[in-house]
Amino acid sequence: MGFSTDAIHAGQIPDPTTGAVIMPLYLTSTYEQEELGKNKGFEYGRTHNLTRAALEKNIAALEKGKYGIAFSSGLAAIQALMSLVKSGDHLVVSNNVYGGTYRLFETIMTNYGIEFSWVDTSNLTNIENAVKKNTKIVYIETPTNPMLNLTDIKGTVDICKKNNLLSIVDNTFMSPYFQNPLSLGADIVVHSSTKYLNGHSDLIGGIVVTSNENVYERLKYIQNAAGAIPSPFDCWLTLRSTKTLAVRMKQHNENAIRIADFLVNNSPAVKVYYPGLKTHPQHELAKRQMSGFGGMISVDFGDIELAKKVLKQTKIFSLAESLGGVESLISHPASMTHAAVPKEERGKMRLTDSLVRLSVGIEDVEDLIADIENAWK
Numbered sequence: 012m013g014f015s016t017d018a019i020h021a022g023q024i025p026d027p028t029t030g031a032v033i034m035p036l037y038l039t040s041t042y043e044q045e046e047l048g049k050n051k052g053f054e055y056g057r058t059h060n061l062t063r064a065a066l067e068k069n070i071a072a073l074e075k076g077k078y079g080i081a082f083s084s085g086l087a088a089i090q091a092l093m094s095l096v097k098s099g100d101h102l103v104v105s106n107n108v109y110g111g112t113y114r115l116f117e118t119i120m121t122n123y124g125i126e127f128s129w130v131d132t133s134n135l136t137n138i139e140n141a142v143k144k145n146t147k148i149v150y151i152e153t154p155t156n157p158m159l160n161l162t163d164i165k166g167t168v169d170i171c172k173k174n175n176l177l178s179i180v181d182n183t184f185m186s187p188y189f190q191n192p193l194s195l196g197a198d199i200v201v202h203s204s205t206k207y208l209n210g211h212s213d214l215i216g217g218i219v220v221t222s223n224e225n226v227y228e229r230l231k232y233i234q235n236a237a238g239a240i241p242s243p244f245d246c247w248l249t250l251r252s253t254k255t256l257a258v259r260m261k262q263h264n265e266n267a268i269r270i271a272d273f274l275v276n277n278s279p280a281v282k283v284y285y286p287g288l289k290t291h292p293q294h295e296l297a298k299r300q301m302s303g304f305g306g307m308i309s310v311d312f313g314d315i316e317l318a319k320k321v322l323k324q325t326k327i328f329s330l331a332e333s334l335g336g337v338e339s340l341i342s343h344p345a346s347m348t349h350a351a352v353p354k355e356e357r358g359k360m361r362l363t364d365s366l367v368r369l370s371v372g373i374e375d376v377e378d379l380i381a382d383i384e385n386a387w388k
Contacts, residue, residue, distance in 0.1 A: 014073065014188060015257040022068025023250065036247045037061045056243075058235045066246040067218070069253055070208065073187040075194050076220040078227035080234050081246060085183065085203025086111050087239035088217030092179060092201065094233045095148065095226065098124030102148045103141045105132040105162060107155035107360045108181065109203075110349035118351070129356075132162040133293065135170065142174050152181040154297075157309045157344045157368040158360055159184075159284040161293040164300055168196035177226070183207070183335075188260040189303040198223050206335030207306075209252045210259050214245040259337065262373040263306030269376045270369070270383070271308050279387060281313035306371040307334060309344075311363055317387060318343070318365045324386035327378055334370035339379055342368045 012021070023034045037060055042053040053059040067079030082088040089112055096102065104116065106129040116127050130137040132151050142149075149171050153162040164180060171178040179199040180192035186207040192200050202208055204216035221227055234240060241249075264287075271285040286297035287304030297304060312318045321341070322330055328341040332348060342348060345357060345364045352362070371379065 017072045018069070018256050019254045021072035022065040034062060034065045034247065034250055037243050057238050057240055060240075060243050060246070062243040062250070063241065063246045066241075066250050069250060070187070070202070070204070070218050071220050073253065073256070074182070074200050074220040075187075075191050076200065077222040078220065078224075078231075080219045080221075080227065080230045081204075081241050082217040082219070082234065083239045083241050084215045085109075085201070085205060085217035086115055088201050088203075088219050089115060089181075091230055091233045091237065091239065092148075092150075092199065092219065093120055093125065094229060095177065096125055099126075099145060100148075101126040101128065101143050101146045102150055103128050103130060103132070103138055103146060104150045105152045105155055105160075106130055106356070107158045107160055107362070108150075108152045109156045109183075110344075110351045112152070112181070113349075114351035131160070132167065133160045135163060135166045138167060138170050142170070142176070146174065146176060148177045148179055150179045150181075152184075153190075154184050154286055154305065154307070156184065156348065157284075157307070157366065158362060159286055159291070159307060159309055161286060161296050161300075163296055164192050164195040164197055171198075172196075184307055185301060185303075185305055186256060186260055186335075188257055189264070189305060190301045193220065193222060195300060199226060204249055205333065207260065207263075208256065208335075209249045210256070210335055210337055211248070211252055212333065212336035212338065214241075214248050216241045216245050216249060259373060260303065260306075263371055264303040266373065266376040266379060267306045267308055267369075267371040268304065270371055270380060273380050274308070274310055274383070277384070278310075279312060279317065280310045282311040284309040284311075308369040308371060309366055310369065311361075311366045312387075313365055315364045318367050321367060321383070321386045325382050326385075327374060327382040328369065328386075334368075336370070337373050339372035339374060339382075340370040342370075344368050 040056040044050040071079035128141040151162045178197045200220045274283045328339045
């Protein structure tokens, strides 16, 4: 089936009792059992929920994977992925990941004896050089948050296969509409479903997709044993949202291209980061492994005072954390999403104090451009 058809129908069938075309919201913590040792396949709400199962099947289909495992947040999903390693193991990680991922790995998981090497994975040689005897996973985010660096997914997969490593790709920025890492050979895809998958800024969620049965069984066990599950209502809201994922992503992409071009040609910015720009150093890679460029733009104004002015003066772009909603957001990564990353490390990534991140929504693009221009003027 095509993407939009799967987005609307995968994992969902009309309710057999009433014929309702929308997946029911199953609000129950437990299930009546017919007799001792005999049930209808459902025992307890943390373990089984039909609304959650429908969401997992839906996102798995969109990511072209076999299994989906939903969690209460993107970080809960990433935390669950750490159950695939143990004390003494080593991971190679993109150095410019979401600040919350950095915080989880570097300030919590290292306490359990897990080691991380933070490298610029946009250069595959850096990945190869970072692999050790105890390396188990290569974890990449592409495009990265907020510098929008790209990593060659197929090239990373080849390195992982050569060294018998698992490959994990955070696909939050692109959504399965614009990028399918599993189709490029990756073992695991992870999303903060808070972002584009839901797209309406009204819930927190995360999901992992894989076609590896062993990985699925382990993560399904962790989902139940640790219990970081999303509520049925949040799953239902996300299912509602994926139905419009294709049309939303098209508009995010169209608006972002227009705004990025405007910023390059008509703004006081010293640097504009967007994979859709021909000046982006990995523009050709973006065209190969992505079918669009997404709705995220980072802008370095070169002066913290000018950046503060823009952050304060926008009227349509709301100064807020998060991304991927239908409404446009503006943020300051150094003090917001990436505050947990030491200043020295931010400097290595060119994540300056004058950098502003735009999550371009689906409003009228002329209004968005005027809003940004009026802010700096």
